[in-house]
Amino acid sequence: MKKYLSLACVALCATTAFSQQALWGDTPLASPQINSDNTVTFRVKAPKAKTVKVTGDFLPETVVDIPNYGKVAAPGQADLVEKDGVWEYTTPQALSSEYYCYNVVIDGQKTIDPSNVYINRDVATITNYFIISNDKGDKGDLYKINDVPHGTIRKMWYDSPSLGMQRRLTIYTPAGYETSGKKYPVFYLLHGSGGDEEAWYTQGRISQILDNLIAAGKAVPMIVVMTNGNAYEQATCGESPAGFQQPQMVMGGVKEGMKEAAFELSFPDVRKFVEKNFRTINDKNHRAIAGLSMGSFHSEHISKYYAGEYGYVGLFSGSSVGDGRRGDGKASTSPVYKDFDKQMANLFSAKNKPALYFVAIGKTDFLKKGNDEFLAYMDAHKYPYEYLETEGGHIWRNWRIYFTEFSQKIFK
């Protein structure tokens, strides 16, 4: 046979004409460029723009005043400077070992860095990301993919009779699960409002963290179950029959008309599914539950309402809403939320006491005051707990730290 068009040429056209554009249309700039001294340079081609800024969690926080809400910490911004149609900014200092996310703002419109293909979606928020690592075992090294045995991430669906729907969850199984024949402990890991079943796997970097901790012998092999805490939806936006709606931010995780504590009351559906579909060790000492923000609220109530089922409890950046209050702070008659004192006493009874009750929050978290009062309540009742306080506020940087700490303390 004669030689036809070579596959090298096929290569150039294989993905769709979009790729051709990427190849020949506009050569991507090096952005972000991590320099040898760990400063980072951002570049945006926008010849006709008036202003180009970068906003990210590596810049000093500013405070924004939110209409009808008040002042909230927000990531800082830095101005890029234009030369020959390319705007550029280099961080004045080296960035420490960490996972960072950012956006660019062109003439006031927040968007992504057109040269950076690494994008994370957190429900309604699109950000670019990059990692600074120093190979000293610091956070960046823990959050990146190293050449260690890797676990498996499953995106699968379970049936929730309580909520009357199929629902999606994300499950991490440790390296070797498929062939070991062994049974494993299970860690139920819950997201915050405005998050979903993908949050801990994407911004949380939990599969990278656990692969690395388990390979180093610092965490025991475990199954991690990340379900969707928004009881009214089947799955994250765009991954359910609801289609590609504009994501709406979530107020609490239940909606008007839903049964109070709908998620907490449906949680046995998740456990039942996991214990039927995976090789799990089904006792209190091999079952953990933790969550961030709304997920902390869920973990607090699930751990006491189903007292004796979870031997390890983690409350990250949370704040109890107290006796008889539901997620949005309104009065509730749900058995899940009422009789708070009685349920807490039952949780910390000799029979049900968790091996670890772990509370963590940032010094500038807007929930710090509520968390302090919760700790005062714990102290007043002599309920044992471990407490971790970090710098910063209600941010993923802290949740990755809390996950890293908590996951090394459980099932040991």
Place this chain on the structure above:
Amino acid sequence: MKKYLSLACVALCATTAFSQQALWGDTPLASPQINSDNTVTFRVKAPKAKTVKVTGDFLPETVVDIPNYGKVAAPGQADLVEKDGVWEYTTPQALSSEYYCYNVVIDGQKTIDPSNVYINRDVATITNYFIISNDKGDKGDLYKINDVPHGTIRKMWYDSPSLGMQRRLTIYTPAGYETSGKKYPVFYLLHGSGGDEEAWYTQGRISQILDNLIAAGKAVPMIVVMTNGNAYEQATCGESPAGFQQPQMVMGGVKEGMKEAAFELSFPDVRKFVEKNFRTINDKNHRAIAGLSMGSFHSEHISKYYAGEYGYVGLFSGSSVGDGRRGDGKASTSPVYKDFDKQMANLFSAKNKPALYFVAIGKTDFLKKGNDEFLAYMDAHKYPYEYLETEGGHIWRNWRIYFTEFSQKIFK
């Protein structure tokens, strides 16, 4: 206890300040807006821009002249019109039931639609996407998530001794796999150059297509294995120890210095892993292989070099490079590529003959001529095959059609 800050408020801050921006900073515009008549409106806020265009596969193709390469079909562009700082374009006609992708071009810079959180990365190319469906069972209905039983998608790693590395793959198992105890046929599905182990799962929509076809009884439950055909890399960019490099487009799938036919020669590693880790039916009649473009090349050579192992072969938008030619068209001494006639004769011998040899290509595919000559070769040797010719070129729209057709013909 007193009432603390309600979780409703936690909700507003739970994800990071980025989400606050999404909430309060800039209200996203409705874009894309699918109108009741299935026309689509795109909106971009860019008060200071000089020009804003949309480019997508729903617009008439244009031809771009690529330096040192020649003319290639590219997606058309349409101009948005500015009013009060918001640029807008509505398609003149209703769009048919289909999965579409697009970008916006602001002052010549290709980027995403800042209001559309639905983004697909195809190696170096970022596009927004949306689906038009008409609930008549057309393509859009097949490509969207419906309320049917859902399979599981696994992102996992296998060991490839031949390539000396851990490598990542994506695996679809049908609904019920986890608990059925049954064994399943396996479909090995290969991507094109410039693609990776995520391509068929993202732009290919294969988990939605199979969930829907299996639920309708049109395809049999099967395991689909999507490996990475670029033999020099462990995983898609950003998902391997190589880190977040700027993705380079792939020339063929091997690199200088690598063993010729490295991917084909390492393919038994994939099969071995799958058959060890999953409940598979291990015979020719329950094993299929197909791929697009470079993946068609791989499927063609793997099916004949390992004659008798794959009972169903699919060549999508491919072009044989003929006797003794490797992927980039250069001469090869690899046993995989040489003795083409002999290997084909062996493949179509009574003992090894596939139950289905399926060839599909688009009328305007730049590989059409090569494919025609390959079919002439098949005819001259009286090798049986099924042929599907569609409108359009070397694009995902066709590959979704070919997958849909092929997956309904196999294992029956």
